[in-house]
Amino acid sequence: MYKIDVVVKNETGLHARPASMFVKEANKFTSEIIVTKGVNEYNAKSILGILTMGAKMGDNITIKAEGEDEREAVDALKSLVESNFGE
Amino acid sequence: MLKGIGASPGIAIGKVLLKKDEKIEIEKKNINNTEIEIDRFNDARDTAKEQIQELHRMTLETIGETEAKIFEAHRMILDDPDFLQQIESEIKSQEINAEYAIKKITDAFIQIFENIEDEYMKERAADIKDVSNRLINILQGVETADLSNLDEEAIIVSEDLTPSDTAQMDKSKVLGFVTEVGGRTSHSAIMARTLEIPAVVGVDGITEAVNDGDIVIFDGDEGKIYINPEDSIIEKYKNIKKRYEKFREKLEEIKGAESVTKDGFKVELAGNIGTPQDLEAVLRNDGEGIGLYRTEFLYMDRDSFPNEEEQFEAYKAVAEGMNGKPVVIRTLDIGGDKELSYLDLPEEMNPFLGYRAIRLCLDKTDIFITQLRAILRASNYGNIKIMFPMISSIEELRQAKEILDNTKYQLRKEGVKFDENIEVGMMVEIPAVAVMSDLFAKEVDFFSIGTNDLIQYTTAVDRMNQKISHLYNQFHPALLRLIKQVIDNGHKENIWVGMCGEVAGDPKLIPILIGMGLNEFSMSPISILKARWLIRDLSQKDMKEMVEKVINLPTAEEVKNFIDENIK
Missing domain, CATH: 3.20.20.60 (Phosphoenolpyruvate-binding domains)
Incomplete structure (x- = not known):
């Protein structure tokens, strides 16, 4: 298992286009990927889950993955969030 | 006379086809063999995916790329692991039928999405509802919204029209449409203008005011709607319509x-x-x-x-x-x-x-x-x-x-x-x-x-x-x-x-x-x-x-x- 904390910094948050970019990226990996916000866990590969999470600008989230490509998956998602989704 | 927002110009005169969103009654049934029930669900899901692919293709051909994107969103929902997992585990743990499980899970998602004050989330809630209705209709063998094969020309009156409705619609038989909700930039209004079908939207109470087969006249410019009007009004609008159409032909x-x-x-x-x-x-x-x-x-x-x-x-x-x-x-x-x-x-x-x-x-x-x-x-x-x-x-x-x-x-x-x-x-x-x-x-x-x-x-x-x-x-x-x-x-x-x-x-x-x-x-x-x-x-x-x-x-x-x- 590999995990990392990251702060959402883009204005939109994990919503609309960024949310679907995030989910599409997560689906490129075979590992199980979970995003935690507060005490709640969400499936990174589920658009409904990520939208429900509603992470906004300034929110702290944890991305953790378990599986063959766990490290690559977490790193890829982290840099996507840190790139502010091109906003 | 009722009045709404003129959304697409032209005069429509014809019989009403009231498309009420049927509240599908879903019975809760106990299932002994949940494995078979899950197979049933997965079969329905495959059929839904095929239908959506076809709608996507049709929309791309007849309407446009932006409209077609809606069906990509529908496909994403059908592939969503949370959505699938929750439905499957609901069937398994509660030993219930797929229809009931789908309804329960989608209702929960819809509620979350609708409760967020956000236009984007409300649109997604509509997507989830559209997908869920499709699945349930397939499972129950119900032919969905038959706007695709109308027997005769009609004016469609409904609460709202979903992207699936407009994509399937038989454009040669639809004289126009009137919806209860929406504004000039809502989906149905934009579709009407694109297809050049007269339409009035945002007509409060229209689905209650008309019955199937009523004669309705409306003016898509002014937003005026007459229900079962007197002969003199019918005559007047027939003339306006004739002039309008002749003129459009000349313009072609x-x-x-x-x-x-x-x-x-x-x-x-x-x-x-x-x-x-x-x-x-x-x-x-x-x-x-x-x-x-x-x-x-x-x-x-x-x-x-x-x-x-x-x-x-x-x-x-x-x-x-x-x-x-x-x-x-x-x-x-x-x-x-x-x-x-x-x-x-x-x-x-x-x-x-x-x-x-x-x-x-x-x-x-x-x-x-x-x-x-x-x-x-x-x-x-x-x-x-x-x-x-x-x-x-x-x-x-x-x-x-x-x-x-x-x-x-x-x-x-x-x-x-x-x-x-x-x-x-x-x-x-x-x-x-x-x-x-x-x-x-x-x-x-x-x-x-x-x-x-x-x-x-x-x-x-x-x-x-x-x-x-x-x-x-x-x-x-x-x-x-x-x-x-x-x-x-x-x-x-x-x-x-x-x-x-x-x-x-x-x-x-x-x-x-x-x-x-x-x-x-x-x-x-x-x-x-x-x-x-x-x-x-x-x-x-x-x-x-x-x-x-x-x-x-x-x-x-x-x-x-x-x-x-x-x-x-």
């Missing part, structure tokens, strides 16, 4: 013809658009360009500013779609009466005289620069021109141009390509500018006269105020004098002058504008062919003489009467 014949007067004065007839989707209507009506692309729609119905990339894609799509024909992009015209939920602006006493459009952009330059970058980048893909709204002084114009120059400089430094010769123009909608148009003309490549605001500012009449609406008059001699002055001053400096307000498409005033030598007319796409038909029958020389007489008349009433009597 002048597609491809030049917009030129009998004595050789050639003009450009362009369309006003709000979104890339509107492009199709411009092309279908043989528009020779886009005279006004209102970019504010990109900023509305969302919860943050659109980024550069998003804007670039939209502008590029329009530039490419017009295939080298001119596209005038107006920079953000927001503030005043047009608000953005994510931009907190204090309420103003006089919003039309307030903090809006270029005033806001020159203050919040980061918003302005993002848009200018996107426009400049898109200019590499077509014939784009930039237009600034609400300029009231030379200083503002210079300031806006300076920001534009800096943005160009920055792009060059980054090695980003754009049209180095991009034309820069401005709206003429404030009397101060019209009066000084001789000097403004030296500093821009074109003028576009915005008559809606020019009338209200010239005559000090709030166009939203019902009490004084009789004073808002496009035949006011002061307006005509100002327009003439602007055109003359523009031509003295060899720049072209266009118009993008309602007046540009007004059949009574088009002859006068031809006489004044207006070069470009930008209007609702549906008015373009009518304007061309009119112009081809005019002589500019005669109209010049009319202009001399008209601008010396003292009242709007006399102007209107003079035009009625002298120009047929």
Whole structure:
């Protein structure tokens, strides 16, 4: 298992286009990927889950993955969030 | 008579087909073999995916790419691991039938999504509902919304129309539609205009007021709806409809013809658009360009500013779609009466005289620069021109141009390509500018006269105020004098002058504008062919003489009467 904390910094948050970019990226990996916000866990590969999470600008989230490509998956998602989704 | 919002022009007369969203009663059943039930669910899911793929293909072919995207969202939901897992585990743990499990899980998601005050989430809730209904209908063997095979022509009346409904609709049998919800920019309204089917939306109570088989007449311009009207009204509207259709047919014949007067004065007839989707209507009506692309729609119905990339894609799509024909992009015209939920602006006493459009952009330059970058980048893909709204002084114009120059400089430094010769123009909608148009003309490549605001500012009449609406008059001699002055001053400096307000498409005033030598007319796409038909029958020389007489008349009433009597 590999995990990392990251702060959402883009204005939109994990919503609309960024949310679907995030989910599409997560689906490129075979590992199980979970995003935690507060005490709640969400499936990174589920658009409904990520939208429900509603992470906004300034929110702290944890991305953790378990599986063959766990490290690559977490790193890829982290840099996507840190790139502010091109906003 | 009921009244709604006229969403797509034309007269519809016919029998009602009431499409009530059937509340499908779903029984909860106990299932012993949940494995088989899960297989049933997965089979339904496969069928749903096939249907959605087909709808996607059909929509892409008959309607367009943007509309087709909705079905991509539906497919994403059908592949969503959370959605699938929760339904499967619900079936397994509760030992219940798939239909019931689907309903329970989707209802929970819909509730979460609908409870978030956000247009985007509400649209997704509608997507989830659409997908869930499809699955349940497949499981129950119910043929979905049979708008695809209507026995006879009908006017569709419903609460709302989903993208699935409109995609499947048999366009040859649908005379028009009336919906309970929606505004001019709602999905059903946009679809109606795209398909050129008359429609009225936002009609409170219509699904209760009519029954299947009722005769309904409606006018998609005015939004009036008559239910089981008297014979005299039916006759009246039949005549209007006949005239309208004959006229549309005649207009078809002048597609491809030049917009030129009998004595050789050639003009450009362009369309006003709000979104890339509107492009199709411009092309279908043989528009020779886009005279006004209102970019504010990109900023509305969302919860943050659109980024550069998003804007670039939209502008590029329009530039490419017009295939080298001119596209005038107006920079953000927001503030005043047009608000953005994510931009907190204090309420103003006089919003039309307030903090809006270029005033806001020159203050919040980061918003302005993002848009200018996107426009400049898109200019590499077509014939784009930039237009600034609400300029009231030379200083503002210079300031806006300076920001534009800096943005160009920055792009060059980054090695980003754009049209180095991009034309820069401005709206003429404030009397101060019209009066000084001789000097403004030296500093821009074109003028576009915005008559809606020019009338209200010239005559000090709030166009939203019902009490004084009789004073808002496009035949006011002061307006005509100002327009003439602007055109003359523009031509003295060899720049072209266009118009993008309602007046540009007004059949009574088009002859006068031809006489004044207006070069470009930008209007609702549906008015373009009518304007061309009119112009081809005019002589500019005669109209010049009319202009001399008209601008010396003292009242709007006399102007209107003079035009009625002298120009047929």
